[in-house]
Amino acid sequence: MIIHYTKDINLNHNTITLTGDEAQHCAKVLRKRMGEDIYVTDGEGALHSCKIIEISKTECKAEIFNTLQQSKRLYDLTISICPTKKQSRIEWFLEKAVEIGVSRIILTQTQRTEKSRLKEVRLHKIVVAAMKQSKNLYLPQVITNQNWNDLIQCNDYGDKYIAHCEDPKTHLAKICGPAQDCIVAIGPEGDFTTQEIKLALELGWKEINLGSSRLRTETAGVVVASVLAQINM
Amino acid sequence: MIIHYTKDINLNHNTITLTGDEAQHCAKVLRKRMGEDIYVTDGEGALHSCKIIEISKTECKAEIFNTLQQSKRLYDLTISICPTKKQSRIEWFLEKAVEIGVSRIILTQTQRTEKSRLKEVRLHKIVVAAMKQSKNLYLPQVITNQNWNDLIQCNDYGDKYIAHCEDPKTHLAKICGPAQDCIVAIGPEGDFTTQEIKLALELGWKEINLGSSRLRTETAGVVVASVLAQINM
Structure with a gap:
């Protein structure tokens, strides 16, 4: 169809x-x-x-x-992710996250994020195509050029999780329950700085891991969408 | 590192x-x-x-x-997947599946699979790069040009699951337990034929779904790797 x-x-x-x-x-x-x-x-x-x-x-x-x-998904999932050096990688993430299921994608600038000129019209096209392809009929929102320091102070998206590589003990699936709105932040290539993580934790973000593999930024994003889909199955 | x-x-x-x-x-x-x-x-x-x-x-x-x-993963996961029309999509799947964790990838020809000349040297390079990147230090095996009719008669890979779009009732995560070796077969663009599914079920494969979204072939493959990683967390 x-x-x-x-x-x-x-x-x-x-x-x-x-x-x-x-x-x-x-x-x-x-x-x-x-x-x-x-x-x-x-x-x-x-x-x-x-x-x-x-x-x-x-x-x-x-x-x-x-x-x-179509009834709304039971959970509102926001993924904050950093643009990758190769634009194709972040575009690929957008397509897959929309297919698997996500409410909102925030493209965030952190200290180590590559400067990138995201082509917003192109991103919109990818999101629309993936929505139609997957039969998820709610068009996810895409927010670009978000600043990390502003984002971490925001409480609009539910429970706040930060995934990073400095060995957090808890897996996302063990801390996040079904039907729970949340935002999961994924770091850039090279990860968040220790300072960025510390500040987020002070502001109520909880640190999580996504398993023992060292995942690329865009892979981590897709794994988050997949984990949440499974929790809410 | x-x-x-x-x-x-x-x-x-x-x-x-x-x-x-x-x-x-x-x-x-x-x-x-x-x-x-x-x-x-x-x-x-x-x-x-x-x-x-x-x-x-x-x-x-x-x-x-x-x-x-490095100790071996608790589960041996084989994914059978069909080459996609665009080679880049299956290459992308390979990279991501290796990052998230998979033991073996079988590129399978079904009735509706697009004919494709897979560049095996290129696939090997992708798998090696993803292994190194992810710090999963067991190099997954890649088998190309597998015939579906032969594969479904094989019992070498543990429990056998076939994911297709004709509305199977059970989600992979509800039927597959931790530390369980298994093979999950994903259909081509256009899915398995009804006949192919019927024959597999007669040979002991169990039909499963991967959630309510209509997933592309390569997305389904990545979701399988992610679901198994989560089951075995």
Whole structure:
């Protein structure tokens, strides 16, 4: 089942409109015609079954004839992660985390984080594609250019965990229970500094490990999504 | 800590020899000199601390002064996975599975598997690099060009699980216990055929799911490695 994504949904008139890439994909790649059915999500859990009433290469209008609402995940998971030197690694993390399940990704600058110009439009495309692919119909939020010192003072995301390599004793799965909102922070290549960890702990973050392997930044991020999915199974 | 890998270890003379890429990395990238220390693994759990006694751009010889033996993982995990259309996706899986922990990867041809020419030398390099990076010092075995019909008749790898999308009721984590050897088979893009699943079940494979998300082949593989790591934590 192929799913399209748009925010252009008119519930009064019971219509949706695809434009840009989504319209192109529908008209040119899938070769959809007038009268055919398509599935459309709003990124907030709704899955609309629609019948095409107008279609061109730039726009596709369709009438909604049925709507299912996907229930929200039991847990709200925020992952704070640092951009990697190779942009492809962080892009890969984004795709996989969205597939497995995550509510929010915060791209955070720490002392040892590589300077990087993240292409936000590209990141958004990756997240949308992974959402559609995985049938998780809530579009995760992506926050870029977050500063670590500001983030650690924030209490908006539930329980706060910091994963680092300086041998914390507790595994994430042993401390985090089901249906529990949380944020897990992963360090950059080269890890958090001792000072950064110390400050976080003073502010109520709990230190955790992700097993005995030395994981790359992006692998650690995917393992976090996977551990949380398993806890909430 | 940077770890080198070689099979050229002479325990009678207490020496190791790096050649090829490993020697180049040591001499040219790390600019190591006579008398300096390096760490070398044999891919079978040994970590040798060595002192360089001869070094050129093509060969590095070192004397072992200490050896630690990493204990084997509690579980032997084999993942059977199908080559993806884009080789980069399966390469990515290899890297991540080795980082998180896996004993053996079998690249399997099923009815719907894309024909692909896997570059075995390249795959070997990825596995070695990920082993060194993650400090899991047992080099996983990679088997290519396995036929699905032969694989399902094999009983060499412990309990047999097949993950597919036709809605199996049991999650891998609910059926597989700790310290249990197993093989988990993941289907190709487009999944196993109903016939392939039926035949496997008749031969004692148990069907499992990996959660409610529709996962790509390579994501499913990484989730399997992560689930098993968590079960055996």
